[in-house]
Amino acid sequence: MSAPRRSTDVPPRLGVTLDVDGAWVAVFARHATAVDLCLFDAEGREHRVPLTHTAYGIWWDHVPGMGPGQRYGYRAHGPWSPTDGHRHNPAKLLLDPYAGALDGQVRWGPEVYGHTVDEQWSGDGEVPDGRDSSAYVPRSVVVDHSFDWGQDVRPEVPWSQTVVYEAHVRGLTMRHPDVPEELRGTYAALGHPAILDHLTGLGVTTLELLPVHAFTHEPRLVQLGLSNYWGYNTLGFFAPHAPYAVSRDPQGVVEEVKGAVRALHAAGIEVVLDVVYNHTAEQGADSGATLSWRGLDNATYYRLDERGRDIDVTGCGNTVDLRRPMVAKMALDSLRHWVTEYHVDGFRFDLAPALARGRDDAYDPDHAFHVALRTDPVLSRVKLIAEPWDIGVHGWRTGQFPPPFAEWNDRFRDTVRTFWLADSARGAAGQTRHGIGELATRITGSEDMFALEDRGPIASVNYVTAHDGFTLADTTAYEEKHNEANGEDNRDGHGDNRSWNHGVEGPTQDPEVLAARRRSVRNLLATTLFSAGVPMLTAGDEIGRTQGGNNNAYCQDNETSWVDWEVSAEAEDLRATVAALTALRREHRALRPVDFPRFDPEPGRARVRWFAPEGHVLSPAEWADPARCTVVALLEDSNGEDDAVLLVLHSGASQITVRLPEVEGLTGAQVLWDSTWERPGEAVTDDIEGVDEAPTGEGANTFLVAPRSTLLLRPHGLGAPSGPGIAGSELDSVHNASIRDD
Known part of the structure; x- marks a missing residue:
């Protein structure tokens, strides 16, 4: 040569x-x-x-x-x-x-x-x-x-x-009945109307x-x-x-x-x-x-x-x-x-x-x-x-990458799962919880991690599930991983899942356990979509996909990993819920600020105020209380047209009475979404107060919050007035409950 x-x-x-x-x-x-x-x-x-x-x-x-x-x-x-x-x-x-x-x-x-x-x-x-x-x-x-x-x-x-939707080419399309069989599992299937309609309908x-x-x-x-x-x-x-x-x-x-x-x-x-x-x-x-x-x-x-x-x-x-x-x-x-x-x-x-x-x-x-x-x-x-x-x-x-990077926020995942799942299990067992301090930081954009170079909350990709780990349904059904099919004697996969099986490991026919699991799924989804930052969903979570407790399905190119589109009525309800949650996020700028919310912001910045269920501003001692399991946040955005929402997260096992925050101008509130609803807009009355099906608490400006539930409300007298629900969503066809100052 x-x-x-x-x-x-x-x-x-x-x-x-x-x-x-x-x-x-x-x-x-x-x-x-x-x-x-x-x-x-x-x-x-x-x-x-x-x-x-x-x-x-x-x-x-x-x-x-x-x-x-x-x-x-x-x-x-x-x-x-x-x-x-x-x-x-x-x-x-x-x-x-x-x-x-x-x-x-x-x-x-x-x-x-x-x-x-x-x-x-x-x-x-x-x-x-x-x-x-x-x-x-x-x-x-x-x-x-x-x-x-x-x-x-x-x-x-x-x-x-x-709104990010993480998916696998084969996993998303392999079993979809409306995709022609010869296209399933392929790039071509991603562009099929059945897949496009599903994604756009979800608000992805x-x-x-x-x-x-x-x-x-x-x-x-x-x-x-x-x-x-x-x-x-x-x-x-x-x-x-x-x-x-x-x-x-x-x-x-x-x-x-x-x-x-x-x-x-x-x-x-x-x-x-x-x-x-x-x-x-x-x-x-x-x-x-x-x-x-x-x-x-x-x-x-x-x-x-x-x-x-x-x-x-x-x-x-x-x-x-x-x-x-x-x-x-x-x-x-x-x-x-x-x-x-x-x-x-x-x-x-x-x-x-x-x-x-x-x-x-x-x-x-x-x-x-x-x-x-x-x-x-x-x-x-x-x-x-x-x-x-x-x-x-x-x-x-996490939090140390320079702009313009956004980052997967694993601290968000762990904190939200802990609040809704692991701490609920601890509370049921009489054990010490973790309080609300870190949760409040996560839902307002994780400023403790993403303030570097003025990156803002949009640097945080908020998620509670991804391809790696339990599916959303499995976080509520399994406390132990079940990875035997991977051929490693269940040694692979993460052991710290922050999950809760609600009293039964794996499948069950118990209607109370199943209902509790579904509500936990809705709480996790709502927290993700109502938090400052960039929400990410995992394909199939919106219809209850399970991997049978496998939290490391990297080698399962089969029904374990593929999305099953033959869904139940409960799964259809969940899909409608996700669409309603993304619509609420689009409608309310206060849920998606580009700057970290401040307690007393300068004009044009998002504002957040934190309250105890009794209506007063949280004290330092209350912030530090590990037993506290209720977050009441008033979020306001005055950048352009004013917008305000009231977010209530309650992971306790008992129903509680919540008083509207003691804020000048606040005269009542309209319920936009409640995680007790199996399907969006289940409220049956305009007026909660005095109606047995949806009782208020004790006195004016109070309302009851169900165990382990999330509420999103539109406060009266704050923010810009808007219609009774979400344009184009199922909420238009129902009456949204209201909490009024009498």
């Missing part, structure tokens, strides 16, 4: 760039001594083309006749010196890290490993395994990204109006999809007959996961994803992708495969220690090293690719601290990757959401 010619020219863009005569190909492999482009014909025969130009660690050449549909890969020659981090092995066919599509799946066998499997090779010297991996590795595919986007317009929903603005980057399944799961259902095992950062498509042609897969985004946009729904740049499917070097990055330049792409071993802060065997400029460039190029070519509206970053650990391995909010995201003219304009923890040292970083 002749030596490559070092070029003084600027290399072409990484990946494949088409032109009228063929294509420019370029790949980064800084420590390689030679790189071959491997072209495959229709019969699968391989033709190797040595790349003849190299500079700055990039190898490239022009390939006449190379065009869309071409299957290809690379082979990298260079040192085999694991203690220095180098694992080049030309016997291994390698995927292009910039491939726009992939054809085929990884076939797990010794041929894809970079060592002798029986000996777990980790020493230096001769390459230990010369078996060719070509038959076991997918092909990179050249695609044409031209697409008729028509009149596509990004919804650009403001953060203060955003933003669909957050679990990973759709090309991924593969871990060999351990394959051996167990399971799969990586969630998809956090990336094989290509630029290619969509082909098995989620109706089309079996790689070009068709690309166009199907774009068509789904176009349809969602036409319905006014944003698309956010859950992306995994912290690790790859190659796992640990001494036990994982050589599929792409490891064979091209292991020492650059991965974070290694001084002996060439992987530094793993992801729990998946390796950590992508975004300290390296060319690795950060790969991630940034991938993000821009999905925004410009697929028109996606944002990203949720899995294990985000791992992306911003500096030279000392500590998390750095001013890491170059963060700086690039914040200043990039494309990426700084889309939604950026961090999962603010990894498993490394000091890995919990």
Whole structure:
């Protein structure tokens, strides 16, 4: 093989760039001594083309006749010196890290490993395994990204109006009876009217999809007959996961994803992708495969220690090293690719601290990757959401990401579950509760965590469930995880669930237990949607989806994880409840402030005042009382048209009397929503006072609050006057109860 010619020219863009005569190909492999482009014909025969130009660690050449549909890969020659981090092995066919599509799946066998499997090779010297991996590795595919986007317009929903809905492509659509069977479980199904109508009817603005980057399944799961259902095992950062498509042609897969985004946009729904740049499917070097990055330049792409071993802060065997400029460039190029070519509206970053650990391995909010995201003219304009923890040292970083990031707020999840579930169980057992102080902080935007750089409550993504953990129904039905189907003897999954089974573990026919569980679900949903910040719902929670107590269903690509759309009357009531709650949030600006509410705000800022059930402002001693289980908050927003709501959260086991707050001008209140209602607007009378079905408390301006319930009221005499209910909702057809000052 002749030596490559070092070029003084600027290399072409990484990946494949088409032109009228063929294509420019370029790949980064800084420590390689030679790189071959491997072209495959229709019969699968391989033709190797040595790349003849190299500079700055990039190898490239022009390939006449190379065009869309071409299957290809690379082979990298260079040192085999694991203690220095180098694992080049030309016997291994390698995927292009910039491939726009992939054809085929990884076939797990010794041929894809970079060592002798029986000996777990980790020493230096001769390459230990010369078996060719070509038959076991997918092909990179050249695609044409031209697409008729028509009149596509990004919804650009403001953060203060955003309602996120986290879903899985297959899980959301696999069992929907109104989606044609041949489309179920695919990208095409996301754009089907049945799915669009459901999302818009719920009031969802933003669909957050679990990973759709090309991924593969871990060999351990394959051996167990399971799969990586969630998809956090990336094989290509630029290619969509082909098995989620109706089309079996790689070009068709690309166009199907774009068509789904176009349809969602036409319905006014944003698309956010859950992306995994912290690790790859190659796992640990001494036990994982050589599929792409490891064979091209292991020492650059991965974070290694001084002996060439992987530094793993992801729990998946390796950590992508975004300290390296060319690795950060790969991630940034991938993000821009999905925004410009697929028109996606944002990203949720899995294990985000791992992306911003500096030279000392500590998390750095001013890491170059963060700086690039914040200043990039494309990426700084889309939604950026961090999962603010990894498993490394000091890995919990909630509230510490810079703007414009929003963050998943696990403190919100834990606090709200504790108030409604864990503390309810403690109270029933006569044990000490946690009081209301932290709950008040969470429902007003978690200022203790998100005040950095004046980020405001919209930096907090509030949720009580996500793909990882119990479903909402299961938080009220199980106190122990039941993950036996995962093949790990129930050792996997989180043990701290803050859940409560309401006295019976798992399924029951007891009507009182079932009714109590449904009310707890409504309380959890209402707290999420009535709190300052950005609410996130998990697909299926709105119709009572259960995973049978499995709180780590990452490997359950079956009915355990798929949304069951054959729902009961109770589930239909819950769906209507969620739609009513999102409508209330839209109608009342006081529920979605962009600044942290203040007790005595300057003009134009949101205001919050806290009261005891007796009507007076809470004292310091009452704030500190761990037995207190009732929150009464008067929320007002005077930015433009005045708006005010009164929120009552009561997690005690007994009915209580609440007096309207002692506030000048407050003359009464109208009940907008009550979690005792199985369906929105169940009130049967205009006037609570003196009616047996809905009695007041003792005296004027008082009312009764049921055990473990939430009330949202519109105060009379405060805020702007408005109609009797929510325009277009079921509340228009019923009388809303009122509490009046006589």
